[in-house]
Amino acid sequence: xxxxxxxxxxxxxxxxxxxxxxxxxxxxxxxxxxxxxxxxxxxxxxxxxxxxxxxxxxxxxxxxxxxxxxxxxxxxxxxxxxxxxxxxxxxxxxxxxxxxxxxxxxxxxxxxxxxxxxxxxxxxxxxxxxxxxxxxxxxxxxxxxxxxxxxxxxxxxxxxxxxxxxxxxxxxxxxxxxxxxxxxxxxxxxxxxxxxxxxxxxxxxxxxxxxxxxxxxxxxxxxxxxxxxxxxxxxxxxxxxxxxxxxxxxxxxxxxxxxxxxxxxxxxxxxxxxxxxxxxxxxxxxxxxxxxxxxxxxxxxxxxxxxxxxxxxxxxxxxxxxxxxxxxxxxxxxxxxxxxxxxxxxxxxxxxxxxxxxxxxxxxxxxxxxxxxxxxxxxxxxxxxxxxxxxxxxxxxxxxxxxxxxxxxxxxxxxxxxxxxxxxxxxxxxxxxxxxxxxxxxxxxxxxxxxxxxxxxxxxxxxxxxxxxxxxxxxx
Amino acid sequence: xxxxxxxxxxxxxxxxxxxxxxxxxxxxxxxxxxxxxxxxxxxxxxxxxxxxxxxxxxxxxxxxxxxxxxxxxxxxxxxxxxxxxxxxxxxxxxxxxxxxxxxxxxxxxxxxxxxxxxxxxxxxxxxxxxxxxxxxxxxxxxxxxxxxxxxxxxxxxxxxxxxxxxxxxxxxxxxxxxxxxxxxxxxxxxxxxxxxxxxxxxxxxxxxxxxxxxxxxxxxx
Ligand code: SF4
Numbered sequence: 251x252x253x254x255x256x257x258x259x260x261x262x263x264x265x266x267x268x269x270x271x272x273x274x275x276x277x278x279x280x281x282x283x284x285x286x287x288x289x290x291x292x293x294x295x296x297x298x299x300x301x302x303x304x305x306x307x308x309x310x311x312x313x314x315x316x317x318x319x320x321x322x323x324x325x326x327x328x329x330x331x332x333x334x335x336x337x338x339x340x341x342x343x344x345x346x347x348x349x350x351x352x353x354x355x356x357x358x359x360x361x362x363x364x365x366x367x368x369x370x371x372x373x374x375x376x377x378x379x380x381x382x383x384x385x386x387x388x389x390x391x392x393x394x395x396x397x398x399x400x401x402x403x404x405x406x407x408x409x410x411x412x413x414x415x416x417x418x419x420x421x422x423x424x425x426x427x428x429x430x431x432x433x434x435x436x437x438x439x440x441x442x443x444x445x446x447x448x449x450x451x452x453x454x455x456x457x458x459x460x461x462x463x464x465x466x467x468x469x470x471x472x473x474x475x476x477x478x479x480x481x482x483x484x485x486x487x488x489x490x491x492x493x494x495x496x497x498x499x500x501x502x503x504x505x506x507x508x509x510x511x512x513x514x515x516x517x518x519x520x521x522x523x524x525x526x527x528x529x530x531x532x533x534x535x536x537x538x539x540x541x542x543x544x545x546x547x548x549x550x551x552x553x554x555x556x557x558x559x560x561x562x563x564x565x566x567x568x569x570x571x572x573x574x575x576x577x578x579x580x581x582x583x584x585x586x587x588x589x590x591x592x593x594x595x596x597x598x599x600x601x602x603x604x605x606x607x608x609x610x611x612x613x614x615x616x617x618x619x620x621x622x623x624x625x626x627x628x629x630x631x632x633x634x635x636x637x638x639x640x641x642x643x644x645x646x647x648x649x650x651x652x653x654x655x656x657x658x659x660x661x662x663x664x665x666x667x668x669x670x671x672x673x674x675x676x677x678x679x680x681x682x683x684x685x686x687x688x689x690x691x692x693x694x695x696x697x698x699x700x701x702x703x704x705x706x707x708x709x710x711x712x713x714x715x716x717x718x719x720x721x722x723x724x725x726x
Numbered sequence: 727x728x729x730x731x732x733x734x735x736x737x738x739x740x741x742x743x744x745x746x747x748x749x750x751x752x753x754x755x756x757x758x759x760x761x762x763x764x765x766x767x768x769x770x771x772x773x774x775x776x777x778x779x780x781x782x783x784x785x786x787x788x789x790x791x792x793x794x795x796x797x798x799x800x801x802x803x804x805x806x807x808x809x810x811x812x813x814x815x816x817x818x819x820x821x822x823x824x825x826x827x828x829x830x831x832x833x834x835x836x837x838x839x840x841x842x843x844x845x846x847x848x849x850x851x852x853x854x855x856x857x858x859x860x861x862x863x864x865x866x867x868x869x870x871x872x873x874x875x876x877x878x879x880x881x882x883x884x885x886x887x888x889x890x891x892x893x894x895x896x897x898x899x900x901x902x903x904x905x906x907x908x909x910x911x912x913x914x915x916x917x918x919x920x921x922x923x924x925x926x927x928x929x930x931x932x933x934x935x936x937x938x939x940x941x942x943x944x945x946x947x
Contacts, residue, residue, distance in 0.1 A: 447933060534910055
């Protein structure tokens, strides 16, 4: 079982957290508005359905091809990064990753770390670990800066502060940023953030970033962003530490253009992001800026478990565009925080069980209508609904030897499986079916009026007083 | 065993499942338009302007004049230039005579970081090439024209030779043989810095330049 990050909220609370959002018309409206906005922007980027389909097929084959040779590519990446002067570290768990990063910080006597947006650093709870070690870890993506200032976590992997209104942000800045008066003018708010963070970029000892794609053949780390904070973090401080999951590798540079196009168009509906940053080495002799040290931390944290199974491996195709969230009727209604995990929405439901174990996440796979929207929009064609069915199977079936996942059978219940076994038996035997429906039609009035969760939003189930076969018989 | 060996051992123990190599070239040959010079320049301009950049077409001999006009219009009196480049030299020769101070990036950043962050209103760099389909500049920072030049100053002015516009990102990397020659930090830039993190409202100048000005050198009129 992987160690759970401190912020992980137990699955038991999922229902209550969801209900709290669903009951809040204001929040629901703002999620709805934000998701509609992102969906229409994405749609506008893909006017040609045929092109989109062929590009998705290409994206899928690029991801599958590269995952197919992942161990070799990791070794090639490591060799080329090392040749380029970038130091490579490996971490199996979040704790190991934090220890590696903090070691680098300690060696430089670092006090201030500026962070570009990195979901993997959220995954390992780096900010807490840094704080405990006396290092200030400051988020510099505007959305992340806002949620950090509010003492919260991102609620979306692309738009971290999507759950906040500008008035809330205005109040937050007025309360927390020194010398700032209330203003809900967005340009003014961004200027406030810019000014605070510019000073930090100037002072920081360490810059930390995520990685969107790592290119094995050239030893290059690629970053996609709009704000420039990713560039700041990777250029201004004397040390740059990048962290990524082990799956984000492509063999060839030529694999990047299709994936980048799918990523930016699916994520925010842009035909390209403002910046695409390709880092291949630390500052070279004669160069006047850029960090003198660059590190890459490769994190497993359950990914190798997904990798081991042919079907579950598809989870690792993800390029973290967030489109599945934007199109998910469940995410749209409950928002990202309800999930309690670093990655929310459909991708969160299929990746988190590998990171946190099924004991902690078994309810997530059931919180889906299986409408298929996530699978339809996924730019790399991850069959998310199929994976959700698989995870339900893993969670709810009786524990067995050699399971594919940690926590297999965690949601297994003897009573429920006996009920289903009985159900199956009834439907398999015409005679038994006859008896049961006969009893049902006679004693249907005995059905309780409250039938657990079913009746929380529906009328009670009651067998009809007459069976179909009786009605047919009466008709002759 | 180290974490590295354990991770690799787990991955290697998994079924191999090799997949055919994707044919990226074939996709681009059938799904992306190929255009000629003028069309590429027009498309590049369309998209980078959509992304809020300011574009001026200039002649090979007239760009300095336009540069002065741009600086004038924005009330900028100080420009960061790279002195060991041809365009940097040209700016150094010309601008101070017109009352514009030229700062050169001649020291390592540690020596003047605070000044760079607080007292450098604009910079001039060259683009190596550009991409028509997305309105993207390709920058290839080096010892002469360091990385922060295109990031820290609030106004970034870029000189682009319109004959170096490719149709696609893929075409650019293939034609230039990037796999052999990537610099410390290659960059694609498609507009000034921006964010929509507050209530999906677009705002420019999040952390990088608030304004991006492209001087696109076309054929001599
Ligand atoms: S699962 Fe697909 S749609 Fe969802 S974030 Fe990943 S790539 Fe995007």
